[in-house]
Amino acid sequence: MFINHILLENYRNYTSLDINLSNDVNIFYGNNGQGKTNLLEAIFFTVIGKSFRGTKDIDIILSGKEKFSIDISVSDDITESVYIKYNKNKEKYIKVNSLYLRKTGQLMGSILAVIFSPEDMQLISEGPSVRRKFIDIAISQIKPTYYFDLLQYNKILLQKNTLLKNIKYGKSKNYDGMLNVWNEQLSEVGAKIIFERSKIINHLSLVAKEKHLKIAEKSAEREENLKILYNSDISREIMEEYEPEKIKNELFYLFESKSEREIEREMTLYGPHRDDIDFRLDDKDMKKFSSQGQKRTAVLSLKLAELEILKEITGRKPIFLLDDVFSELDDKRQEAFLSEIIDVQTFISCVDIDTFKYNKNNASLFKIKNGSIVL
Ligand SMILES: Nc1ncnc2c1ncn2[C@@H]1O[C@H](COP(=O)(O)OP(=O)(O)OP(=O)(O)O)[C@@H](O)[C@H]1O
Numbered sequence: 001m002f003i004n005h006i007l008l009e010n011y012r013n014y015t016s017l018d019i020n021l022s023n024d025v026n027i028f029y030g031n032n033g034q035g036k037t038n039l040l041e042a043i044f045f046t047v048i049g050k051s052f053r054g055t056k057d058i059d060i061i062l063s064g065k066e067k068f069s070i071d072i073s074v075s076d077d078i079t080e081s082v083y084i085k086y087n088k089n090k091e092k093y094i095k096v097n098s099l100y101l102r103k104t105g106q107l108m109g110s111i112l113a114v115i116f117s118p119e120d121m122q123l124i125s126e127g128p129s130v131r132r133k134f135i136d137i138a139i140s141q142i143k144p145t146y147y148f149d150l151l152q153y154n155k156i157l158l159q160k161n162t163l164l165k166n167i168k169y170g171k172s173k174n175y176d177g178m179l180n181v182w183n184e185q186l187s188e189v190g191a192k193i194i195f196e197r198s199k200i201i202n203h204l205s206l207v208a209k210e211k212h213l214k215i216a217e218k219s220a221e222r223e224e225n226l227k228i229l230y231n232s233d234i235s236r237e238i239m240e241e242y243e244p245e246k247i248k249n250e251l252f253y254l255f256e257s258k259s260e261r262e263i264e265r266e267m268t269l270y271g272p273h274r275d276d277i278d279f280r281l282d283d284k285d286m287k288k289f290s291s292q293g294q295k296r297t298a299v300l301s302l303k304l305a306e307l308e309i310l311k312e313i314t315g316r317k318p319i320f321l322l323d324d325v326f327s328e329l330d331d332k333r334q335e336a337f338l339s340e341i342i343d344v345q346t347f348i349s350c351v352d353i354d355t356f357k358y359n360k361n362n363a364s365l366f367k368i369k370n371g372s373i374v375l
Protein backbone atom coordinates (compact mmCIF):
# COMPACT_ATOMS: atom_id res chain seq x y z
CA MET A 1 0.00 0.00 0.00
CA PHE A 2 1.01 3.59 -0.55
CA ILE A 3 -0.14 6.80 1.01
CA ASN A 4 -0.53 9.24 -1.86
CA HIS A 5 -1.64 12.29 -0.06
CA ILE A 6 -1.86 13.64 3.47
CA LEU A 7 -3.87 16.52 4.85
CA LEU A 8 -3.38 17.70 8.46
CA GLU A 9 -5.37 20.35 10.29
CA ASN A 10 -4.24 21.65 13.69
CA TYR A 11 -2.19 18.51 14.33
CA ARG A 12 0.52 19.47 16.87
CA ASN A 13 2.54 22.28 15.26
CA TYR A 14 0.89 21.85 11.82
CA THR A 15 -1.86 24.41 11.30
CA SER A 16 -2.51 23.04 7.88
CA LEU A 17 -0.43 20.68 5.79
CA ASP A 18 -1.29 19.35 2.36
CA ILE A 19 1.31 17.18 0.59
CA ASN A 20 1.56 14.59 -2.13
CA LEU A 21 3.88 11.72 -1.34
CA SER A 22 6.15 9.47 -3.35
CA ASN A 23 5.41 5.73 -3.55
CA ASP A 24 9.07 5.09 -2.92
CA VAL A 25 11.08 7.02 -0.32
CA ASN A 26 10.02 10.24 1.39
CA ILE A 27 12.55 12.09 3.47
CA PHE A 28 11.49 14.71 6.01
CA TYR A 29 14.47 16.75 7.12
CA GLY A 30 15.06 19.87 9.16
CA ASN A 31 16.33 21.17 12.48
CA ASN A 32 15.28 19.91 15.88
CA GLY A 33 11.78 20.69 17.05
CA GLN A 34 10.35 21.58 13.61
CA GLY A 35 7.75 18.81 13.24
CA LYS A 36 9.43 15.78 11.62
CA THR A 37 8.38 13.30 14.28
CA ASN A 38 4.95 14.95 14.49
CA LEU A 39 4.39 14.14 10.84
CA LEU A 40 5.43 10.50 11.21
CA GLU A 41 3.27 10.30 14.32
CA ALA A 42 0.26 11.61 12.36
CA ILE A 43 0.79 8.93 9.72
CA PHE A 44 1.05 6.18 12.34
CA PHE A 45 -2.06 7.59 14.03
CA THR A 46 -4.00 6.17 11.09
CA VAL A 47 -2.60 2.72 11.92
CA ILE A 48 -3.49 2.45 15.62
CA GLY A 49 -5.91 5.34 16.16
CA LYS A 50 -3.64 7.05 18.69
CA SER A 51 -0.15 8.46 19.15
CA PHE A 52 2.70 5.95 19.11
CA ARG A 53 4.45 8.25 21.60
CA GLY A 54 1.73 7.69 24.16
CA THR A 55 0.54 11.32 24.02
CA LYS A 56 -3.10 11.89 24.98
CA ASP A 57 -5.30 12.86 22.04
CA ILE A 58 -6.21 16.15 23.67
CA ASP A 59 -2.55 17.23 23.82
CA ILE A 60 -2.18 16.72 20.10
CA ILE A 61 -4.58 19.50 19.19
CA LEU A 62 -2.59 22.56 18.12
CA SER A 63 -2.42 24.87 21.11
CA GLY A 64 -5.43 27.17 21.20
CA LYS A 65 -7.52 25.23 18.63
CA GLU A 66 -10.69 23.18 19.03
CA LYS A 67 -9.88 20.04 17.06
CA PHE A 68 -7.37 18.28 14.88
CA SER A 69 -7.83 16.11 11.84
CA ILE A 70 -5.79 13.73 9.70
CA ASP A 71 -6.88 12.79 6.23
CA ILE A 72 -4.92 10.37 4.05
CA SER A 73 -5.64 8.85 0.67
CA VAL A 74 -4.21 5.44 -0.01
CA SER A 75 -3.51 3.11 -2.92
CA ASP A 76 -4.38 -0.37 -1.68
CA ASP A 77 -6.81 -3.20 -2.47
CA ILE A 78 -8.72 -2.70 0.77
CA THR A 79 -8.24 0.83 2.05
CA GLU A 80 -8.76 3.96 -0.03
CA SER A 81 -8.77 6.59 2.65
CA VAL A 82 -8.64 7.15 6.39
CA TYR A 83 -10.02 10.24 8.07
CA ILE A 84 -9.64 10.93 11.79
CA LYS A 85 -11.04 13.90 13.65
CA TYR A 86 -10.75 14.61 17.37
CA ASN A 87 -12.19 17.56 19.26
CA LYS A 88 -11.86 19.13 22.68
CA ASN A 89 -15.05 17.41 23.87
CA LYS A 90 -13.03 14.21 23.54
CA GLU A 91 -15.05 12.98 20.58
CA LYS A 92 -13.12 10.94 18.07
CA TYR A 93 -14.47 10.23 14.62
CA ILE A 94 -12.78 7.69 12.39
CA LYS A 95 -13.81 7.05 8.83
CA VAL A 96 -12.30 4.34 6.65
CA ASN A 97 -13.22 4.63 2.97
CA SER A 98 -16.73 6.07 3.24
CA LEU A 99 -17.75 4.40 6.52
CA TYR A 100 -17.55 5.84 10.01
CA LEU A 101 -16.35 3.27 12.57
CA ARG A 102 -18.20 2.59 15.80
CA LYS A 103 -15.04 1.72 17.70
CA THR A 104 -11.42 2.80 17.34
CA GLY A 105 -10.38 -0.86 17.36
CA GLN A 106 -12.11 -1.41 14.03
CA LEU A 107 -9.37 0.68 12.45
CA MET A 108 -6.83 -2.11 13.00
CA GLY A 109 -5.58 -3.60 9.76
CA SER A 110 -6.74 -0.68 7.59
CA ILE A 111 -3.28 0.80 7.26
CA LEU A 112 -0.37 -1.56 7.79
CA ALA A 113 2.85 -0.06 9.02
CA VAL A 114 6.02 -0.62 10.99
CA ILE A 115 7.59 2.30 12.83
CA PHE A 116 11.09 2.56 14.16
CA SER A 117 12.00 5.47 16.41
CA PRO A 118 14.84 6.16 18.85
CA GLU A 119 12.55 5.19 21.74
CA ASP A 120 12.44 1.67 20.34
CA MET A 121 15.85 1.12 21.91
CA GLN A 122 13.79 0.72 25.10
CA LEU A 123 12.44 -2.50 23.62
CA ILE A 124 15.49 -4.28 24.95
CA SER A 125 16.55 -2.19 27.91
CA GLU A 126 13.26 -1.25 29.57
CA GLY A 127 10.57 -3.23 31.38
CA PRO A 128 8.24 -5.84 29.82
CA SER A 129 5.25 -3.57 29.12
CA VAL A 130 7.08 -1.90 26.19
CA ARG A 131 7.70 -5.31 24.64
CA ARG A 132 4.11 -6.44 25.17
CA LYS A 133 2.86 -3.25 23.53
CA PHE A 134 5.13 -3.84 20.53
CA ILE A 135 3.96 -7.38 19.98
CA ASP A 136 0.30 -6.50 20.58
CA ILE A 137 0.37 -3.79 17.91
CA ALA A 138 2.10 -6.13 15.47
CA ILE A 139 -0.49 -8.89 15.95
CA SER A 140 -3.47 -6.52 15.94
CA GLN A 141 -2.50 -5.35 12.47
CA ILE A 142 -2.33 -8.90 11.18
CA LYS A 143 -5.35 -10.17 13.05
CA PRO A 144 -7.75 -7.40 14.09
CA THR A 145 -9.84 -9.75 16.30
CA TYR A 146 -6.76 -10.06 18.53
CA TYR A 147 -7.18 -6.43 19.54
CA PHE A 148 -10.69 -7.13 20.81
CA ASP A 149 -9.46 -10.22 22.68
CA LEU A 150 -6.96 -7.98 24.44
CA LEU A 151 -9.68 -5.50 25.41
CA GLN A 152 -11.84 -8.31 26.72
CA TYR A 153 -8.96 -9.85 28.65
CA ASN A 154 -8.25 -6.54 30.38
CA LYS A 155 -11.90 -6.12 31.26
CA ILE A 156 -12.16 -9.56 32.84
CA LEU A 157 -8.83 -9.04 34.59
CA LEU A 158 -10.13 -5.89 36.22
CA GLN A 159 -13.26 -7.65 37.42
CA LYS A 160 -11.32 -10.61 38.76
CA ASN A 161 -8.90 -8.32 40.61
CA THR A 162 -11.81 -6.51 42.23
CA LEU A 163 -13.19 -9.83 43.36
CA LEU A 164 -9.80 -10.91 44.78
CA LYS A 165 -9.76 -7.74 46.83
CA ASN A 166 -13.33 -8.23 48.04
CA ILE A 167 -12.56 -11.80 49.05
CA LYS A 168 -9.51 -10.70 51.02
CA TYR A 169 -11.52 -8.14 52.95
CA GLY A 170 -14.45 -10.47 53.40
CA LYS A 171 -16.85 -8.46 51.26
CA SER A 172 -17.75 -11.32 48.91
CA LYS A 173 -19.72 -14.37 49.83
CA ASN A 174 -19.70 -17.55 47.78
CA TYR A 175 -16.41 -16.36 46.35
CA ASP A 176 -15.22 -19.80 45.30
CA GLY A 177 -17.87 -20.08 42.64
CA MET A 178 -17.37 -16.55 41.38
CA LEU A 179 -13.60 -16.77 41.25
CA ASN A 180 -13.92 -19.99 39.33
CA VAL A 181 -16.10 -18.27 36.73
CA TRP A 182 -13.65 -15.42 36.22
CA ASN A 183 -10.72 -17.84 36.09
CA GLU A 184 -12.51 -19.85 33.45
CA GLN A 185 -13.17 -16.81 31.28
CA LEU A 186 -9.75 -15.27 31.84
CA SER A 187 -7.90 -18.45 30.94
CA GLU A 188 -10.00 -18.85 27.79
CA VAL A 189 -9.17 -15.37 26.40
CA GLY A 190 -5.68 -15.37 27.93
CA ALA A 191 -4.84 -18.58 26.09
CA LYS A 192 -5.77 -17.00 22.75
CA ILE A 193 -3.40 -14.12 23.47
CA ILE A 194 -0.53 -16.34 24.58
CA PHE A 195 -1.08 -18.57 21.55
CA GLU A 196 -0.92 -15.69 19.06
CA ARG A 197 2.04 -14.06 20.77
CA SER A 198 4.16 -17.18 20.97
CA LYS A 199 3.35 -18.06 17.36
CA ILE A 200 4.40 -14.70 15.96
CA ILE A 201 7.47 -14.46 18.18
CA ASN A 202 8.70 -17.76 16.89
CA HIS A 203 8.25 -16.50 13.37
CA LEU A 204 9.87 -13.13 14.18
CA SER A 205 12.81 -14.87 15.80
CA LEU A 206 13.61 -16.85 12.66
CA VAL A 207 13.35 -13.88 10.29
CA ALA A 208 15.08 -11.43 12.66
CA LYS A 209 18.00 -13.83 13.02
CA GLU A 210 18.57 -13.76 9.24
CA LYS A 211 18.24 -9.97 9.08
CA HIS A 212 20.61 -9.63 12.00
CA LEU A 213 23.30 -11.69 10.32
CA LYS A 214 23.05 -9.47 7.23
CA ILE A 215 23.23 -6.15 9.06
CA ALA A 216 25.72 -7.13 11.73
CA GLU A 217 28.17 -9.06 9.61
CA LYS A 218 29.45 -5.92 7.91
CA SER A 219 30.63 -4.45 11.20
CA ALA A 220 30.98 -7.20 13.77
CA GLU A 221 34.11 -9.24 14.03
CA ARG A 222 32.26 -12.49 14.23
CA GLU A 223 28.76 -13.76 13.62
CA GLU A 224 26.34 -13.43 16.47
CA ASN A 225 23.04 -15.23 16.64
CA LEU A 226 19.93 -13.35 17.63
CA LYS A 227 17.09 -15.24 19.24
CA ILE A 228 13.76 -13.93 20.46
CA LEU A 229 11.71 -15.95 22.95
CA TYR A 230 8.26 -15.60 24.49
CA ASN A 231 8.57 -15.83 28.22
CA SER A 232 5.49 -17.03 30.09
CA ASP A 233 4.49 -19.09 33.11
CA ILE A 234 3.07 -21.59 30.67
CA SER A 235 5.68 -24.28 30.11
CA ARG A 236 7.60 -24.12 26.87
CA GLU A 237 6.58 -27.69 25.94
CA ILE A 238 2.91 -26.75 26.07
CA MET A 239 3.46 -23.53 24.14
CA GLU A 240 5.33 -25.33 21.42
CA GLU A 241 2.39 -27.63 20.81
CA TYR A 242 0.43 -24.59 19.60
CA GLU A 243 -2.90 -25.74 20.94
CA PRO A 244 -4.90 -22.97 22.63
CA GLU A 245 -6.94 -25.54 24.58
CA LYS A 246 -3.81 -26.90 26.30
CA ILE A 247 -2.60 -23.40 27.13
CA LYS A 248 -6.02 -22.63 28.55
CA ASN A 249 -5.97 -25.70 30.79
CA GLU A 250 -2.53 -24.88 32.14
CA LEU A 251 -3.44 -21.25 32.78
CA PHE A 252 -6.67 -22.27 34.51
CA TYR A 253 -4.74 -24.74 36.66
CA LEU A 254 -2.29 -21.97 37.64
CA PHE A 255 -5.13 -19.64 38.65
CA GLU A 256 -6.90 -22.31 40.66
CA SER A 257 -3.84 -23.73 42.40
CA LYS A 258 -2.43 -20.31 43.32
CA SER A 259 -5.67 -18.62 44.26
CA GLU A 260 -4.65 -18.15 47.89
CA ARG A 261 -1.58 -16.23 46.83
CA GLU A 262 -3.61 -14.16 44.38
CA ILE A 263 -6.13 -13.27 47.08
CA GLU A 264 -3.34 -12.32 49.44
CA ARG A 265 -1.75 -10.04 46.82
CA GLU A 266 -5.13 -8.79 45.55
CA MET A 267 -4.15 -9.33 41.95
CA THR A 268 -3.84 -11.86 39.16
CA LEU A 269 -0.26 -13.07 39.17
CA TYR A 270 -0.28 -15.23 36.03
CA GLY A 271 -1.32 -14.70 32.45
CA PRO A 272 -0.35 -12.70 29.36
CA HIS A 273 -0.42 -9.36 31.23
CA ARG A 274 2.66 -10.59 33.12
CA ASP A 275 4.51 -12.18 30.20
CA ASP A 276 7.67 -10.92 28.54
CA ILE A 277 9.85 -11.29 25.48
CA ASP A 278 13.52 -12.21 25.84
CA PHE A 279 16.21 -11.06 23.43
CA ARG A 280 19.23 -13.31 23.34
CA LEU A 281 22.51 -12.87 21.52
CA ASP A 282 24.54 -16.07 21.35
CA ASP A 283 22.23 -17.30 24.09
CA LYS A 284 23.09 -14.47 26.46
CA ASP A 285 20.39 -12.15 27.81
CA MET A 286 20.83 -8.92 25.80
CA LYS A 287 19.32 -6.78 28.53
CA LYS A 288 22.19 -7.67 30.83
CA PHE A 289 25.10 -8.26 28.50
CA SER A 290 24.78 -6.35 25.22
CA SER A 291 26.30 -3.04 24.18
CA GLN A 292 24.25 -0.13 22.84
CA GLY A 293 25.31 -0.94 19.28
CA GLN A 294 24.35 -4.58 19.65
CA LYS A 295 20.94 -3.63 20.99
CA ARG A 296 20.39 -1.19 18.15
CA THR A 297 21.23 -3.80 15.52
CA ALA A 298 18.90 -6.29 17.21
CA VAL A 299 15.99 -3.82 17.23
CA LEU A 300 16.62 -2.91 13.57
CA SER A 301 16.53 -6.60 12.71
CA LEU A 302 13.33 -7.04 14.67
CA LYS A 303 11.62 -4.21 12.77
CA LEU A 304 12.78 -5.53 9.41
CA ALA A 305 11.44 -8.93 10.40
CA GLU A 306 8.11 -7.41 11.45
CA LEU A 307 7.86 -5.67 8.08
CA GLU A 308 8.52 -8.90 6.21
CA ILE A 309 6.08 -10.96 8.28
CA LEU A 310 3.30 -8.39 7.96
CA LYS A 311 3.82 -8.49 4.22
CA GLU A 312 3.95 -12.27 4.04
CA ILE A 313 0.86 -12.95 6.15
CA THR A 314 -1.42 -10.21 4.83
CA GLY A 315 -0.24 -10.26 1.20
CA ARG A 316 -0.23 -6.44 1.36
CA LYS A 317 2.78 -4.15 1.48
CA PRO A 318 3.09 -2.27 4.77
CA ILE A 319 4.61 1.18 4.95
CA PHE A 320 7.83 1.76 6.85
CA LEU A 321 8.39 4.78 9.09
CA LEU A 322 11.89 5.56 10.32
CA ASP A 323 12.25 8.36 12.81
CA ASP A 324 15.73 9.75 13.17
CA VAL A 325 17.42 6.38 13.25
CA PHE A 326 20.25 6.89 10.83
CA SER A 327 22.10 9.39 12.97
CA GLU A 328 22.88 6.49 15.27
CA LEU A 329 24.12 4.05 12.65
CA ASP A 330 27.56 3.83 11.11
CA ASP A 331 27.79 3.97 7.29
CA LYS A 332 28.07 0.22 6.86
CA ARG A 333 25.00 -0.50 8.94
CA GLN A 334 23.04 2.27 7.23
CA GLU A 335 23.87 0.71 3.89
CA ALA A 336 23.11 -2.84 5.00
CA PHE A 337 19.85 -1.78 6.62
CA LEU A 338 18.66 0.25 3.64
CA SER A 339 19.42 -2.55 1.22
CA GLU A 340 16.96 -4.71 3.17
CA ILE A 341 14.08 -2.28 2.58
CA ILE A 342 12.71 -3.33 -0.76
CA ASP A 343 9.51 -2.41 -2.47
CA VAL A 344 7.71 -0.67 0.39
CA GLN A 345 6.81 2.97 0.78
CA THR A 346 9.23 4.46 3.28
CA PHE A 347 9.19 7.64 5.37
CA ILE A 348 12.47 8.76 6.85
CA SER A 349 13.16 11.69 9.15
CA CYS A 350 16.61 13.12 9.72
CA VAL A 351 18.21 16.36 10.82
CA ASP A 352 21.07 16.56 8.39
CA ILE A 353 20.40 15.31 4.90
CA ASP A 354 24.10 15.38 3.93
CA THR A 355 25.29 12.78 6.42
CA PHE A 356 22.55 10.47 5.27
CA LYS A 357 23.88 7.96 2.77
CA TYR A 358 20.67 7.09 0.94
CA ASN A 359 20.68 7.68 -2.80
CA LYS A 360 18.60 10.83 -2.67
CA ASN A 361 17.84 10.79 -6.41
CA ASN A 362 15.10 8.24 -5.82
CA ALA A 363 13.55 10.09 -2.93
CA SER A 364 11.09 12.93 -2.45
CA LEU A 365 12.64 15.46 -0.11
CA PHE A 366 10.61 17.66 2.23
CA LYS A 367 12.34 20.31 4.27
CA ILE A 368 10.34 20.97 7.42
CA LYS A 369 10.45 24.24 9.29
CA ASN A 370 8.11 25.25 12.08
CA GLY A 371 5.23 23.03 10.97
CA SER A 372 5.45 23.82 7.25
CA ILE A 373 7.20 22.48 4.19
CA VAL A 374 9.70 24.94 2.84
CA LEU A 375 11.33 24.84 -0.57
N1 LIG B 1 -0.19 20.31 20.63
C1 LIG B 1 0.79 21.04 20.10
N2 LIG B 1 0.56 22.30 19.65
C2 LIG B 1 1.54 23.05 19.12
N3 LIG B 1 2.81 22.64 19.00
C3 LIG B 1 3.11 21.42 19.45
C4 LIG B 1 2.14 20.55 20.02
N4 LIG B 1 2.74 19.40 20.38
C5 LIG B 1 4.03 19.54 20.05
N5 LIG B 1 4.27 20.75 19.48
C6 LIG B 1 5.55 21.29 18.98
O1 LIG B 1 6.10 20.41 18.05
C7 LIG B 1 7.52 20.56 18.08
C8 LIG B 1 8.20 19.22 18.12
O2 LIG B 1 8.02 18.58 16.93
P1 LIG B 1 8.73 17.21 16.59
O3 LIG B 1 8.79 16.35 17.78
O4 LIG B 1 8.07 16.70 15.39
O5 LIG B 1 10.20 17.74 16.25
P2 LIG B 1 11.29 17.08 15.31
O6 LIG B 1 11.35 17.86 14.05
O7 LIG B 1 11.06 15.64 15.20
O8 LIG B 1 12.59 17.40 16.15
P3 LIG B 1 13.86 16.48 16.56
O9 LIG B 1 14.82 16.59 15.43
O10 LIG B 1 14.36 17.17 17.77
O11 LIG B 1 13.36 15.11 16.82
C9 LIG B 1 7.87 21.36 19.30
O12 LIG B 1 8.27 22.64 18.89
C10 LIG B 1 6.58 21.38 20.09
O13 LIG B 1 6.44 22.57 20.80
Ligand SMILES: [Mg+2]
Pocket residue numbers: 036037038323324
Ligand atom coordinates in the same frame (compact mmCIF):
# COMPACT_ATOMS: atom_id res chain seq x y z
MG1 LIG C 1 11.92 14.03 16.15
